[in-house]
Amino acid sequence: MTDAKPYIAQRPKRADGRRNYDAILAAARKAFEASGAEASLEDIAGQAGVAIGTLYRHFPTRASLVEAATRDGLADLVARAERLAEESEPLEALAEWMRQAVRHFSTFRGLVGILTQSMYDEGTSSHTMCSAMHSSGADLLLAAQTAGRIRPDLTADELFDLLSGAAWVRENSTADRDGSPRFLELILEGIKE
Amino acid sequence: MTDAKPYIAQRPKRADGRRNYDAILAAARKAFEASGAEASLEDIAGQAGVAIGTLYRHFPTRASLVEAATRDGLADLVARAERLAEESEPLEALAEWMRQAVRHFSTFRGLVGILTQSMYDEGTSSHTMCSAMHSSGADLLLAAQTAGRIRPDLTADELFDLLSGAAWVRENSTADRDGSPRFLELILEGIKE
DNA sequence: TACTATGCTGAGACAGCCTCAGGTTAAGGG
DNA sequence: CCCTTAACCTGAGGCTGTCTCAGCATAGTA
Numbered sequence: 001m002t003d004a005k006p007y008i009a010q011r012p013k014r015a016d017g018r019r020n021y022d023a024i025l026a027a028a029r030k031a032f033e034a035s036g037a038e039a040s041l042e043d044i045a046g047q048a049g050v051a052i053g054t055l056y057r058h059f060p061t062r063a064s065l066v067e068a069a070t071r072d073g074l075a076d077l078v079a080r081a082e083r084l085a086e087e088s089e090p091l092e093a094l095a096e097w098m099r100q101a102v103r104h105f106s107t108f109r110g111l112v113g114i115l116t117q118s119m120y121d122e123g124t125s126s127h128t129m130c131s132a133m134h135s136s137g138a139d140l141l142l143a144a145q146t147a148g149r150i151r152p153d154l155t156a157d158e159l160f161d162l163l164s165g166a167a168w169v170r171e172n173s174t175a176d177r178d179g180s181p182r183f184l185e186l187i188l189e190g191i192k193e
Numbered sequence: 194m195t196d197a198k199p200y201i202a203q204r205p206k207r208a209d210g211r212r213n214y215d216a217i218l219a220a221a222r223k224a225f226e227a228s229g230a231e232a233s234l235e236d237i238a239g240q241a242g243v244a245i246g247t248l249y250r251h252f253p254t255r256a257s258l259v260e261a262a263t264r265d266g267l268a269d270l271v272a273r274a275e276r277l278a279e280e281s282e283p284l285e286a287l288a289e290w291m292r293q294a295v296r297h298f299s300t301f302r303g304l305v306g307i308l309t310q311s312m313y314d315e316g317t318s319s320h321t322m323c324s325a326m327h328s329s330g331a332d333l334l335l336a337a338q339t340a341g342r343i344r345p346d347l348t349a350d351e352l353f354d355l356l357s358g359a360a361w362v363r364e365n366s367t368a369d370r371d372g373s374p375r376f377l378e379l380i381l382e383g384i385k386e
Numbered sequence: 387t388a389c390t391a392t393g394c395t396g397a398g399a400c401a402g403c404c405t406c407a408g409g410t411t412a413a414g415g416g
Numbered sequence: 417c418c419c420t421t422a423a424c425c426t427g428a429g430g431c432t433g434t435c436t437c438a439g440c441a442t443a444g445t446a
Contacts, residue, residue, distance in 0.1 A: 013443095013444095014444075015444090016442075041433080041435090042432085042434085053435090062434090
């Protein structure tokens with residue numbers, strides 16, 4: 001019984017493999033930033049100086065590429081949650097983390113959708129990472145609730161609904177609302193106790 | 194100077210034209226419901242018993258088809274706003290209208306995105322209808338604010354950000370949250386005075 | 387040097403978008 | 417009833433993009 005890990009994009013073993021893997025990832029980041037998660041995979045391969053088949057070898061699905069390209073950001077988010085939990089007062093920790101999360105979720109157009117998918121879909125490449133982030137958020141939420149600063153009936157799933165909604169709006173706002181998104185502040189009002 | 198109306202899908206004049214126009218619209222509604230706004234246009238044409246060129250004759254862009262297929266719903270929303278304004282207390286009128294709006298915006302996957310687009314983009318087929326709806330919402334909002342029930346610093350644009358965020362979450366929720374979406378109720382808490 | 391697992395290539399099958407040259411027909415006037 | 421014509425319809429074909437796979441190349445190892 002081979003442990004059937006679905007399509008985890010893992011760093012390849014041979015030197016040329018690693019080189020290409022990294023080049024593809026770099027090209028992908030640039031392309032996603034410019035054109036959103038729907039950027040042409042053939043373009044990305046070309047930009048990385050690699051044939052299309054090579055791209056598919058390392059990243060069998062578009063989602064696996066997107067996830068690999070944003071994995072670091074997710075990891076950051078988890079680390080930041082721990083730091084905030086230690087350094088800040090519970091409500092402010094949660095609020096600040098939510099701001100960071102929304103910013104990351106809306107790094108480029110289409111990210112939230114894929115993230116939301118792999119949040120609920122086990123067996124996607126970044127489901128593990130997503131779960132970790134889910135826990136981080138849940139911890140911060142619980143702390144703030146225990147401190148009596150957030151309404152106790154709010155669940156972690158609902159929190160992530162709010163975050164992804166906010167991220168989607170940020171992604172799709174034509175206006176140049178780079179600053180602190182009003183959306184999130186309104187939501188915070190709604191969930192405070 | 195021809196009044197350059199961009200691509201308004203208007204009911205055609207000849208009998209066969211009207212027949213096909215209606216058949217395409219019906220097929221499109223069914224397809225969108227089943228597969229979201231990304232449904233194959235060739236399939237829709239086939240389902241309507243019409244060649245692909247005919248579909249493009251009546252609906253030069255995908256957005257124009259989506260918009261035509263959902264125009265009635267939008268009109269309903271405008272009508273409902275007037276009714277609610279007369280029959281209900283300002284806050285309840287706004288809240289109920291928001292629930293209806295979110296429901297309509299998430300009729301099928303991908304609708305909010307297109308609607309948001311044509312809200313800000315003049316010259317899209319349904320921009321006029323969208324503006325009307327925007328006004329409806331703004332009126333209800335103003336009434337609720339005047340009655341001192343909604344925070345006075347909330348703008349209509351922000352209201353629509355909230356609505357589209359809620360709709361997106363509803364679209365993309367794997368869970369079967371058909372009932373009153375919690376999201377919206379939380380938002381309402383946040384914007385009440 | 388020889389072996390082999392790992393990796394690379396790019397042609398090609400397929401699907402969906404969109405256009406346009408050429409053929410068809412509804413509708414109105416004589 | 418026929419003519420005329422604007423409105424309409426058709427579907428082949430060019431294009432872009434996805435994804436696969438048979439055959440070739442090579443890094444790493446003994």
